[in-house]
Amino acid sequence: MIAVAGNIVAFTGAGISTESGIPDFRSPGGIWTKYKPIEFGDFLASAEARRESWRRKFATHETLQSATPNAGHRALARLVEQGKMTAIVTQNVDGLHQASGVPDDRVIELHGNTTYAACLNCRRRYELDWVREIFAVDERLPVCTSCNGHIKTATISFGQSMPEAAMERARAATLAAELFIVLGSSLVVYPAAGFPITAKRNGSRLVIVNREPTEQDGLADLAIHAEIGATMSRAVGVN
Numbered sequence: 001m002i003a004v005a006g007n008i009v010a011f012t013g014a015g016i017s018t019e020s021g022i023p024d025f026r027s028p029g030g031i032w033t034k035y036k037p038i039e040f041g042d043f044l045a046s047a048e049a050r051r052e053s054w055r056r057k058f059a060t061h062e063t064l065q066s067a068t069p070n071a072g073h074r075a076l077a078r079l080v081e082q083g084k085m086t087a088i089v090t091q092n093v094d095g096l097h098q099a100s101g102v103p104d105d106r107v108i109e110l111h112g113n114t115t116y117a118a119c120l121n122c123r124r125r126y127e128l129d130w131v132r133e134i135f136a137v138d139e140r141l142p143v144c145t146s147c148n149g150h151i152k153t154a155t156i157s158f159g160q161s162m163p164e165a166a167m168e169r170a171r172a173a174t175l176a177a178e179l180f181i182v183l184g185s186s187l188v189v190y191p192a193a194g195f196p197i198t199a200k201r202n203g204s205r206l207v208i209v210n211r212e213p214t215e216q217d218g219l220a221d222l223a224i225h226a227e228i229g230a231t232m233s234r235a236v237g238v239n
């Protein structure tokens with residue numbers, strides 16, 4: 001299917017990143033089942049919620065910072081390089097697709113990116129090391145040096161609306177796909193989980209690679225329940 005498809009689109013979820021040692025925060029025992037997520041409204045309204053959000057961020061920072069792309073990321077990067085894969089739509093916020101060499105404009109991040117921060121008001125970008133230096137002094141909260149706005153990791157929080165531009169780009173990419181490959185997503189979170197259905201209805205072939213069965217396996221032309229790295233590196237011919 002990869003060989004005959006002119007335009008391949010990937011849709012990636014937590015499963016591709018767990019193979020790089022990044023815990024799936026939503027899985028049983030994951031951090032989001034131990035702590036109540038901080039709603040976006042609370043982040044805006046409460047300085048204590050903002051402090052708690054930075055505390056949690058820096059508690060998991062090292063794990064994320066030391067994670068590197070795995071064979072699954074590298075296989076997708078190769079397909080992008082070959083011009084066969086036009087877009088990677090991802091639910092992940094770890095930036096590992098970009099770290100594997102995929103250009104920024106080929107990665108569509110539905111839930112944002114946690115490897116940097118941004119002003120909620122003017123969107124100016126800030127690096128986490130800068131935030132950490134400020135926060136290290138009595139948990140002082142960072143504010144935007146241009147507009148005084150709140151600074152938050154560049155992720156989409158619970159209660160925050162989906163990023164319109166990313167959703168629109170993901171829809172367009174999905175409709176252009178001839179082969180749509182889902183990698184490491186259990187396909188339960190909507191609206192993101194609607195993309196494979198849209199692709200299939202639009203005439204694309206659909207492949208799902210996930211360790212566990214998904215609700216959409218029945219819709220797929222091929223469903224593989226195995227490791228992503230091992231599966232994709234064999235399919236694409238990279239290590």
Ligand SMILES: [Zn+2]
Pocket residue numbers: 119120121122123124144145146147148149
């Ligand atoms: Zn600002």
